[in-house]
Amino acid sequence: MSTEILVNIGQQETRVALVEGGAAQEIHMQRASRHGLTGNIYKGKVQRVLPGMQAAFVEIGLERTAFLHVADMVPLPVNGDAMPSISQLLHEGQQVLVQVLKDPIGSKGARLTTLLSIPSRYLVLLPHEKHVGVSARIEDEAERERLREVLDALQQRMAPQFGLIARTAAEGAEAAALEADVAFLLRLWKAISDRAAVSEPGTLVHGDLPLSMRILRDLLGTHVERVRIDDAEECRRVKQFAQLFVPQAAPLIELYEGAAPIFDLYGVEDDINRALNRRVDLKSGGHLVIDQTEAMTTIDVNTGAYIGHRNLEETVLKTNLEAAQAIARQLRLRNLGGIIIIDFIDMKSEDHRAQVLRALERALAADHARTHVYPFSPLGLVEMTRKRTRESLGHILCEPCPTCSGRGTIKTVETVCHEIAREVQRAARQFEAKGFLVLAAPNVIRGLVEEESLGLANLETALERPIRLQAESAYGQESFDVVPL
Incomplete structure (x- = not known):
């Protein structure tokens, strides 16, 4: 399946589309007025400690105070050890270096961690841990063992007090490239530490890369054929960045000079507009209804006009299988996260249910976000979770209706x-x-x-x-x- 990355540079907005098989699968946006915060490191000040919640509110200079839980301050306990009390770790007025785990969403402030992680092309540096690991997405056992051996040696020689994790992009990377990455991360961490030492509480110490460069680190996989950018100056900057940090990606980057807007290719602009609708039509004539609330996202599957050719069971199975594929794509395209409840059309056959569940899991395998799917509940619902780190497409592009205040209905x-x-x-x-x-x-x-x-x-x-x-x-x-x- 061919994969391309399209980058649209506007005056105040950068948009990135990951296109697989001629269809947009992921949309990323960054606006000058509203940068994503995930990955940013701040010098914070503890405003309030809540022992009953095992959490604290930390002022980092944003509109709302951010949330820090004890589980994001210490590694998970082993052998049944109890989690320490938040009061043992923090007190009001204390200064602390924190990193944003999740952007502010709705009325919730950002979620923080003190277990910092500094990513590069191949590796992640853990300044406060000594763990050496390999991404679970690298499935080849021989390659996993090779990477672990290389990282163990590099850690002992270059970074004995730090932890290192090999990212998915490290698969097949030479030891020399990994060593260069470690050296780069150590220089970057020293710069962050020096800046943090002289910064006032509530200030940004280290910001993540601009979106147009971050995609080379986060989205560029082995199957990406090219990266097309519609702005000459930005294309030059991204190529320079790639030559320094992702040299194998530099030949894939090209300037798009077509007459049509770049997001008109493959109908990406239309996909974005359709992703704001509740209803998603299926080719068979059925449709999905997607409702996003603060607590969860619900997805209802309907047969619609599709009546099949043999019997009702065949119609239901075929619609549900098609819906499983469409749901996996919509979750990525809309960037829906948290708890997701799927109401497939009722199926009596356990074999049919198993087929639909397998189809959903296979379709979600390509998702960069971590997902977990549970079996059908007694009510015939599928519960799943998808890791949420940034706001959904709907929250970025839309706001509550001023007439109905977001209810979706108005008084007669x-x-x-x-x-x-x-x-x-x-x-x-x-x-x-x-x-x-x-x-x-x-x-x-x-x-x-x-x-x-x-x-x-x-x-x-x-x-x-x-x-x-x-x-x-x-x-x-x-x-x-x-x-x-």
Whole structure:
């Protein structure tokens, strides 16, 4: 399957699309006004310690204080040892060097760790641990053993007080390249340590690479055929970076000079717009309905117009298998994370359920984010988790509807008319007014004049005061004002 990376450089926004087999699989965005924070290192100050939650709130200079849990401060206990109390590790006012694990999402502040990790092309340096490991995505046992031996030797010789982890990109890398990576990481850590020593609390000590360069580290795998960038200056900078840090990627980088916008290739722009819709149509005629909430994401699978050719069981199985593929793609494309509940169409056959579960797991295997899928529940639901480190595409590109405040529904005209009547009665008890002026949306005023005219006339009679109506096109359907005259 051919794989390309498309990079669109705007005035205030950089967008990256990972395209596999002619279809966009992942979208990454970075805006000048709103950089992603994951991986950034800050000099923080402990604002509050919460022993009952085994956590602390840390001020790092962002809009909201960040959250630090004890599990992100010490390695996981072994042999049943108890986790130390947060009060033993932190106190209010203490300065601490922290790294962002998860960006702020919704009303939640950033999640932090003191177990810092500094990534490079092939390796990750662990300044506060002495662990040597190899990415689980490298499955060849011989290669895993080779990398472990090389890293053990490099650690003992160059970084005995640090830990090292081989990233997926290290598969097949020569020992000399890994050694150069260790040397680079040690220089970088010294610069970070020196900067942290003189920084004030609440300041950024080390920021991650710009998105256009970070993709070479995070997305560039062995199957990527080329990286196309639509800006000449940025293309030159990325090539220079690649020649220094990812030399094997430099020949893959090219300037895109086509007449059409780069995201019109393979329909990426259309994919982004469709990824903001709740409904995802399947080729068979079925469809998905995806709802993202703060607690979880739910996905409902429907047969729609597809009726199959043999029987109901065949129709259901075929739709569910197609849905499993589409769900895996949508999770990556929309960057949906956390708890995900999938309501496949009910299947009586255990064999059919197993087939759908295997299809979902195979489709998720290409996902860069860590996923875990659980068997069908007694209610026929599939529960899964996907690691969430940054905001979803919908949260980046959209905001809650000002009319419905994010509910997805608005009150009917009839409901608003009744609310206006109650508000007029309330105002009549509070104010010695000669009459009342009602300002509301045109369709609400129309409802008061037509459907609710009798009730309005009865209200005027009961209050013995006139009620004037005035349509305001700037008002939303739920908005209104009652003004005493």
